[in-house]
Amino acid sequence: MxxxxxxxxxxxxxxxNTVVREIDFSVSPAxxxxxxxxxxxxxxxxxxxxxxxxxxxxxxxxxxxxxxxRHGSKVRxxxxxxxxxxxxxxxxxxxxxxxxxxxxxxxxxxxxARRIDELLEFVELADxxxxxxxxxxxxxxxxxxxxxxxxxDPELVVLDEPTTGLDPQARHMIWxxxxxxRQSGKTLLLTTHYMEEAERLxxxxxxxxxxxxxxxxxxxxxxxxxxxxxxxxxxxxxxxANGLLDSLSGCRTEWVGDTFYCYTDDARPVVAxxxxxxxxxxxxxxxxLEDVFLKLTGRDLKD
Amino acid sequence: xxxSLPRLKSRSLAIWKRNALVWRKLIGPSLMINFxxxxxxxLGLGYGLGLFIGEMAxxxxxxxxxxxxxxxxxxxxxxxxxxxxxxxxxxPQHTYDAMLATPIEVDDxxxxxxxxxxxxxxxxxVAILAVAAALGAVSGPxxxxxxPIVFLIGLCFAGPAMVISAISPGYDFFNYYFTxxxxxxxxxxxxxxxxxxxxEPLQAFVQLLxxxxxxxxxxxxxxxxxxxxxxxxxxVLLAYAVIGYYIAxxxxxxxxxx
Numbered sequence: 001m002x003x004x005x006x007x008x009x010x011x012x013x014x015x016x017n018t019v020v021r022e023i024d025f026s027v028s029p030a031x032x033x034x035x036x037x038x039x040x041x042x043x044x045x046x047x048x049x050x051x052x053x054x055x056x057x058x059x060x061x062x063x064x065x066x067x068x069x070r071h072g073s074k075v076r077x078x079x080x081x082x083x084x085x086x087x088x089x090x091x092x093x094x095x096x097x098x099x100x101x102x103x104x105x106x107x108x109x110x111x112x113a114r115r116i117d118e119l120l121e122f123v124e125l126a127d128x129x130x131x132x133x134x135x136x137x138x139x140x141x142x143x144x145x146x147x148x149x150x151x152x153d154p155e156l157v158v159l160d161e162p163t164t165g166l167d168p169q170a171r172h173m174i175w176x177x178x179x180x181x182r183q184s185g186k187t188l189l190l191t192t193h194y195m196e197e198a199e200r201l202x203x204x205x206x207x208x209x210x211x212x213x214x215x216x217x218x219x220x221x222x223x224x225x226x227x228x229x230x231x232x233x234x235x236x237x238x239x240x241a242n243g244l245l246d247s248l249s250g251c252r253t254e255w256v257g258d259t260f261y262c263y264t265d266d267a268r269p270v271v272a273x274x275x276x277x278x279x280x281x282x283x284x285x286x287x288x289l290e291d292v293f294l295k296l297t298g299r300d301l302k303d
Numbered sequence: 304x305x306x307s308l309p310r311l312k313s314r315s316l317a318i319w320k321r322n323a324l325v326w327r328k329l330i331g332p333s334l335m336i337n338f339x340x341x342x343x344x345x346l347g348l349g350y351g352l353g354l355f356i357g358e359m360a361x362x363x364x365x366x367x368x369x370x371x372x373x374x375x376x377x378x379x380x381x382x383x384x385x386x387x388x389x390x391x392x393x394x395p396q397h398t399y400d401a402m403l404a405t406p407i408e409v410d411d412x413x414x415x416x417x418x419x420x421x422x423x424x425x426x427x428x429v430a431i432l433a434v435a436a437a438l439g440a441v442s443g444p445x446x447x448x449x450x451p452i453v454f455l456i457g458l459c460f461a462g463p464a465m466v467i468s469a470i471s472p473g474y475d476f477f478n479y480y481f482t483x484x485x486x487x488x489x490x491x492x493x494x495x496x497x498x499x500x501x502x503e504p505l506q507a508f509v510q511l512l513x514x515x516x517x518x519x520x521x522x523x524x525x526x527x528x529x530x531x532x533x534x535x536x537x538x539v540l541l542a543y544a545v546i547g548y549y550i551a552x553x554x555x556x557x558x559x560x561x
Contacts, residue, residue, distance in 0.1 A: 014561075053403055053560055055305070069560075073406045081404035087397035091325040100324070103317040104405035152405075 002065060004029050004156055004187045005050060009059035012045050012211075019045045021211040022059065027204075029155075032178070032188040034198045034205035036289075038297055042211040043191040044084060047160055050189070051081060064155070077105065080149030084160040084191075086141050088133045094144055095120070095129040098151055105152040112151075119147040123177065139170030146177060157181060159190040163197060175200055195290040209297040219289050226295055227287045228252060230267040234260040234274070235281040248273060256294065263287065305556045309410030309549065317407070318415025319422070322388075326423075337430040344372050345438055348495075360497045362526045366442070369435035370525035371494035373449060374517040376431055377424040377456035382485055384420040385464025386477050392416075393468060399559055409556045417461040417548055424457025425450060435525070442527025449524040456517045459540040462547015469554035488514040493522075513543045 005027040012020040020042040027033040035043040048054035049061060052072020061068045063075045089097050095116060102112045120126040123143035128136065136144065142162065149157055162178070163171040178201055182188055192198050198205055199219045206216045215222060232251075234240060237260035245253070248270050251262035262270055271284050326333060345365065353364035360367060392398035399412055428450055435441050467480045491505070492498065492514035498506055509515045516536040523530045 051404060055560065073408055076404060077406045079404075083400065083404065085397060085400075087401040089321075089398060089401070090396065091328070096324070100317075100321050101401070101405065103320060104314070104402055104407050106314060106317075106406075 002029075003027055004064065005033075005189070006062045007046075007059065008061075010046065010049065010056060010061055011058035012042070012049060012054065013057040018057075019211050020049070023206075023208075023211075023213045025206055025213065025216065027187060027189060029187050030182070030185050031203040032182050032190065032201050034202035035189075035191040035208055036193065036195070036198050036202075036205050036293060037191075037208035038193060041208040041297075043208055044160055046208075047158055047189070047191060050158065051076060051079070077152065078155050080152065080154035080157040082142075082145050082149045082157070082159040082162055084164070086145065088141060088144060088148070090133050093130050093132055094125060094136070097133065097144065098148055101148050102151045107152065115151060115153070119150055122150075122180075123147045124173070137170075139166050139173070142166060142170065142174065143177075146174065150181075154186065156187045156189065159188065161191055161193070163192075163194065171197075195288060195293055199289045207293060207296050214296045215292075222292045223287050223289060225292075227291045228263040229265045229287055230263075231285055231287050231291060232262040232264070232267050232270050232274075233283045233285070234262070235283070240280060244274070244277075254294075261291075263291070304553060305560065306553055309414070309552045311414055312411055314407060315411040315414035315418070318402070318412055319418045322416070322419040323422070333426075334430070337427045338434060341369075341372055341376065341431040341434050345369055345434060345440065349438070349440070361528070363440065365438060365440040366435075366526050367522070368495065369431070369438075369440040370449075370522040371518055373428055373431050373435070373453060373525060374456060374521040375489050375492075375494045375514065376427050377453045378460045378488065378514055378517065379485065380424045380427045381420040381457040381460040382464045382480075384423050385416070385461045386468055386471075386480070387474070389416050389465055390468040390471060390474065390477075393555065393558070399555075403559060409559055410552050413465055413548060413552050413555060416465065417458055417544070420461035420464070421454045421457030424460075425454045428453035432525070441525055445527055446525045449521045452517070452520045452524065455537070455540050455544070456513075456521075458544040459513050459517070459547075460543070462544045462551060464547075465551035466547055466554060469551050469558055488512050493518040513540055516540055 003026040007023060007025050009022045009024065010020060011018065011022050023046070035046060037043050045054060049056055050063060050068065052069035052075060055069055064078060066075050068075055089100060092100060098116045098119065099112065102108065102115070120129055123146055125140060125143055125147065128140065133141065146162070163174050166174070175197070178188060190201065202219060204216070204218055207214045207222070215225070217225065236258050237245065238258050245260055248262055251264045251270060254261040254263070264270060267284055274280055274282055345368065349365040349368045353368070356364040358364065402412055403409070432441060432446060432449065467477065471477065491501065491509050492512055498509050498515060501509065516539040520530065520533070520536045
């Protein structure tokens with residue numbers, strides 16, 4: 001099965017600043033592939049190179065087997081893009097935005113009109129078809145942007161932080177739509193810094209930091225590879241006697257802010273030790289992608 | 304920097320169509336400025352000054368002024384569109400970013416914008432000629448031949464305006480262009496008086512400026528007088544359009560495709 005996207009030694013420099021450093025990855029068809037990383041890790045720059053909107057400084061990149069950016073226009077004809085910053089056309093209504101965007105793909109007539117009706121149903125905006133963009137909420141705008149990205153029935157949909165800044169309801173609705181898309185056989189490529197999003201949606205992902213790929217795999221593989229099975233978090237742990245924290249048996253320990261983390265393959269002895277202590281608030285849970293992410297990209301603030 | 308030559312493709316018409324649709328929504332205020340401004344100029348200056356001046360260069364001053372204003376308005380219309388509207392879509396509004404996620408490329412966008420700038424000049428030219436005709440300042444139907452020239456003037460000034468938009472850090476930067484390029488042309492290039500009234504060195508200088516050639520074509524057509532040096536004037540206008548377009552494409556790529 002040929003890869004939808006194939007990158008080898010992909011590098012991007014702005015003057016002396018290297019933002020993407022010789023990364024290799026390949027995206028198989030009909031999967032959801034994630035780029036996970038803190039702000040400034042090089043995710044968006046990588047996406048821009050895939051769209052042919054940013055020339056490579058070194059390396060090679062092909063999408064649908066065509067080299068990019070040379071065949072950028074041809075590649076974008078088969079691709080849908082949901083950018084991080086909203087760039088809907090404020091001079092138009094919802095349906096006019098879709099119609100105009102269709103025209104950029106040379107689509108017109110009854111076929112386009114039918115497609116627009118379907119897409120408005122798909123993102124639940126049919127009742128807003130004729131309102132101005134400025135009257136839409138953030139969640140509606142993002143849904144419209146997703147509908148817009150699907151106007152050309154793309155094989156590959158690229159989403160740059162699709163749910164950043166949205167409320168939980170809007171986020172769940174978008175996740176459901178993205179799962180529908182993947183089930184219909186489209187390849188999805190998304191960047192996010194929400195672990196939950198990556199864990200729910202991505203079949204395969206890379207974790208990026210400082211322009212490099214730190215590791216790659218499915219969410220369960222990454223969790224298994226890097227962290228213990230279980231975690232006990234002790235909140236506001238600074239007020240807890242230090243002696244107690246030191247005595248917790250068989251843990252790898254970490255501090256993040258005022259929370260103390262204890263990573264272990266069997267947390268029962270730890271829980272037995274701290275359960276019932278007055279005013280001590282703790283959470284016992286399975287390890288997740290966030291634990292992997294924090295371990296691999298560090299716990300310090302990124303910007 | 305990507306200096307490759309732009310290729311003209313039919314998809315640039317989609318950008319023209321986008322702008323035409325937006326214009327149609329705001330048709331009221333647009334037509335107000337298209338008809339209102341020339342009416343004020345022609346009534347105020349044409350009749351007011353005309354009363355003292357009488358004839359200029361062998362024609363009624365109202366006709367002299369009207370033909371000059373047809374050319375200079377084509378310049379300002381295309382310039383405003385190529386500066387404020389193009390910049391707004393290029394930078395704060397991210398309209399071009401959205402287009403560049405489709406098969407559209409930078410050269411398509413600017414070709415479409417340029418056609419639209421010239422179309423607005425044309426709409427404006429029709430309005431001024433209508434007002435001038437109503438005031439009896441137009442010699443006859445041959446004045447309609449000025450309209451294709453007005454379209455060309457629009458292309459001619461759209462090119463350089465888009466260059467400025469592509470390199471501009473903000474709206475305020477446009478003041479340089481207006482003060483150093485547009486306003487001097489408006490004053491010096493024969494809109495209000497014949498260029499041979501200027502001192503000799505200045506006369507040679509204004510021959511380098513496109514508005515001089517625009518006026519030299521439009522005025523005889525509106526006044527019903529014989530044309531001269533047509534190929535020269537056409538070549539100058541076309542050269543500004545084509546070279547301006549190319550430079551604008553190179554700089555806009557540098558700004559948008561990074």
